[in-house]
Amino acid sequence: MDSTTVADLSEDELIASFVPLLPRGRHTLVPTGDDAAVIAAPDGRFCVSTDVLVQDLHFRLEWGDGADVGWRAAAQNLSDVAAMGAEPTSMVVSLVLPPTTSVAWVHDLSRGFAELCGPLGVGVDGGDLSAGTQLVIAVTVHGDLGGRDPVLRSGARPGDVVAHAGVLGHAAAGMALLASGRRGGADDGLIAAFLRPRPALAAGPAAADAGATAMMDVSDGLLRDASRMARRSGVVLDLEPLERSVPGDLERLRDAAARMETDAAGWALTGGEDHGMLATFPVGTALPEPFRPLGTVRAADGDHPAGSVLVGGTPPDVTSMGWDHFRR
Amino acid sequence: MDSTTVADLSEDELIASFVPLLPRGRHTLVPTGDDAAVIAAPDGRFCVSTDVLVQDLHFRLEWGDGADVGWRAAAQNLSDVAAMGAEPTSMVVSLVLPPTTSVAWVHDLSRGFAELCGPLGVGVDGGDLSAGTQLVIAVTVHGDLGGRDPVLRSGARPGDVVAHAGVLGHAAAGMALLASGRRGGADDGLIAAFLRPRPALAAGPAAADAGATAMMDVSDGLLRDASRMARRSGVVLDLEPLERSVPGDLERLRDAAARMETDAAGWALTGGEDHGMLATFPVGTALPEPFRPLGTVRAADGDHPAGSVLVGGTPPDVTSMGWDHFRR
Structure with missing residues (x-):
């Protein structure tokens, strides 16, 4: 059979x-x-x-x-x-x-x-x-939608808080571990994050109920998807260094990153397929669980046009922002 | 470019x-x-x-x-x-x-x-x-659905009229002509029926409004889809010979069939992808345009179990009833 x-x-x-x-x-x-x-x-x-x-x-x-x-x-x-x-x-x-x-x-x-x-x-x-x-x-x-207004990518406004629910970089780490043939021990949690991602499904309606101004699913990596939200909203997303905003996520990646001779923050900034929720909220909003603040929405200016994403106040030095299916 | x-x-x-x-x-x-x-x-x-x-x-x-x-x-x-x-x-x-x-x-x-x-x-x-x-x-x-009850495949009842809206066998003829490299003249209408089928879209809601008891789209050929409706409804569909019910459809196919050395009725009975509507109606229903009666729903019996399709009172002698993707 x-x-x-x-x-x-x-x-x-x-x-x-x-x-x-x-x-x-x-x-x-x-x-x-x-x-x-x-x-x-x-x-x-x-x-x-x-x-x-x-x-x-x-x-x-x-x-x-x-x-x-x-x-x-x-x-x-x-x-x-x-x-x-x-x-x-x-x-x-x-x-x-x-x-x-x-x-x-x-x-x-x-x-x-x-x-x-x-x-x-x-x-x-x-x-x-x-x-x-x-x-x-x-x-x-x-x-x-259960009566909610749909939350679009285009609603982020200067002054809003940028927040995220879910994990960052875990699926990318898991895929890298699988591709290198590693299995077992502490790696299995990251591999499971790739094979069986657990999207922050309840966070979506909760964010809408809390008054989120913009939202999207992070499928192609935080920086790439954040820049899409910034472009659609005509704003700049100014993120804190992840070491400060989500130290636990980075800690969880650090051991595997060391063994793979790569950078934990790189996975967290550019790794796709974690399917967390990226959202913006009016300042002062009590963020619904499990959202964590990542930064602030800023107006575009001469230095940073709409669509820019900053990390620690400057454009991040990342050569590969996500991936593309067709580009040779 | x-x-x-x-x-x-x-x-x-x-x-x-x-x-x-x-x-x-x-x-x-x-x-x-x-x-x-x-x-x-x-x-x-x-x-x-x-x-x-x-x-x-x-x-x-x-x-x-x-x-x-x-x-x-x-x-x-x-x-x-x-x-x-x-x-x-x-x-x-x-x-x-x-x-x-x-x-x-x-x-x-x-x-x-x-x-x-x-x-x-x-x-x-x-x-x-x-x-x-x-x-x-x-x-x-x-x-x-605009307030209509959905019309399922399973509602045909003995005594109902079997009816069809659309063309039968035209797409199959068009595909055969294309496969044989023919183009031009009278063949182009049949080729267009394959390349650009015109499903009987308005006939669906019209049939529902008229009280259709069962309905389905004919995508895999009349006999094959009729047998699916008959099986789901637990009945027998007893069709008249198509020469009698839809002579115009057969006439339209006859010239191409002769040149392809095949049978016009075979195309009309087994050819798929015309996307007409097959429906059953309580006897006496004024059939909405463009439905044409094809036959009658009968109760299953010892000779003909549920799911049978008869043409002129007997099971049709068709070796290939439609097609199958996977069967070797």
């Missing part, structure tokens, strides 16, 4: 084998299996975001099992609707599977979605399958 | 170059560009469906331009929400692009989405991009 591949089953047989493993959501009115699912949208609006994962670019089969990939695909999507101030309700998943894909891997993938989404009441309410040369997982996620 | 590939641009540059080409929808409250889009759901529920297209399996670059592929990707998704009785409101699109993909092709793809979705007020409200070895287009579509 373990050697059964998707080519051994008809499409209907394969679907029938994994659908019972998928989570059914609290908002699901008509589940997967018809031309479309029907999902409750009590707010009268819904948030929607989509993210695609490609084999060898976003995950490697040898780095974890299918459940790790399912968890991570779900996590990075859930995080996007939380970053609007919404609670996730439902997702759909399209899979492109090489004919050699094992059925067991597809079942594990389904279990990974269920492990993260099930307890949240989020359904996997539809999908599509195709053959292809490379594994592709395309997830679309939906959320309900 | 025409030789520019996606590898020549950063991800942000590529996105900025095609987003202005995408349609903005009537239901779009927060458009693409933030962590998630926000879409109006006036009904308090939304329909959602997803479909993935893979290069060389669902389309071939040499068969048409990017706009044809975008149109077809949009059409087959829009059809799925119409088949629930909903009006489409919004879609999101994930793209996996080989680095050699030309930027002009991606722009054409965006225009194809806009040409079909724009006049319908359907937005392309988000997406994601990745590199990969093979072109993949994953579309998720949403629809609003």
Whole structure:
């Protein structure tokens, strides 16, 4: 049975084998299996975001099992609707599977979605399958705003506090450890942060309720995503050195960084895929847990145009700010 | 410029170059560009469906331009929400692009989405991009039921009339003509039916309003999809010979079928991707335009178990009922 591949089953047989493993959501009115699912949208609006994962670019089969990939695909999507101030309700998943894909891997993938989404009441309410040369997982996620105004990237105002909920650099460290073949001991926590990120989902709606002026999910690294928020808001984000604002995060990275001969602060400033929440709040706001202040929003000026991110008052000396899919 | 590939641009540059080409929808409250889009759901529920297209399996670059592929990707998704009785409101699109993909092709793809979705007020409200070895287009579509009960596949009852809106076999004929290298003259209409299918979108809500008991989009061929409806409803669909029910459809196929040395009725019974609506109605219902009666729903019996489809009272002698992605 373990050697059964998707080519051994008809499409209907394969679907029938994994659908019972998928989570059914609290908002699901008509589940997967018809031309479309029907999902409750009590707010009268819904948030929607989509993210695609490609084999060898976003995950490697040898780095974890299918459940790790399912968890991570779900996590990075859930995080996007939380970053609007919404609670996730439902997702759909399209899979492109090489004919050699094992059925067991597809079942594990389904279990990974269920492990993260099930307890949240989020359904996997539809999908599509195709053959292809490379594994592709395309997830679309939906959320309900529960009457909140959506929190955009563009609302940061000079004087606001910049804050972050979640970890910084842990997933990047975990990926570097995996890529170097390290496993075991203290490294496993960082590796788990990469394979099974725990986005700060509750922090999104909590930030919206607390009056956050801007928010986004940190998926491509703090500096890169902060500069996107700064550009969209027409401001400068002035961050304190992370050694001062989040010493615990750096401490957690320092041992692995020393062994990998790299810089813990570099991981924390540029490492992606932690899926924490970056938000700005009017000064004096009692920050909801687990937000921690990182710095201040400043007006752009002649020295620092809109979109700039400063660390300790100056542009950080980082040559690689995140990564890019297409640039040669 | 025409030789520019996606590898020549950063991800942000590529996105900025095609987003202005995408349609903005009537239901779009927060458009693409933030962590998630926000879409109006006036009904308090939304329909959602997803479909993935893979290069060389669902389309071939040499068969048409990017706009044809975008149109077809949009059409087959829009059809799925119409088949629930909903009006489409919004879609999101994930793209996996080989680095050699030309930027002009991606722009054409965006225009194809806009040409079909724009006049319908359907937005392309988000997406994601990745590199990969093979072109993949994953579309998720949403629809609003406008207070209607969703029409499921499972509601057909013995005595109901079976009806269809749209064309049958035209896309299959068009694909066969393209595969054989034919173009021009009378064939171009059939080729257009494959490259730019026109799903019977208005027929979906109209059928729901008229009291349709079951409905689905015909994407994998009439016989295969009818047997799915029959199985889900626990009934038998008893169709008249198509020569009697839809003689015009067969007539339109006959010349091409003769030249391809195949059978027009075979195309009409098993050809997929026309995206017509198959529905059942209580006997005596005035069928909404453009539905045409195809037959009758019967109770399963010892001779014909639930899920059977009969043509002229007997199981049709068709060895290949549609197609399957994975079966070797």
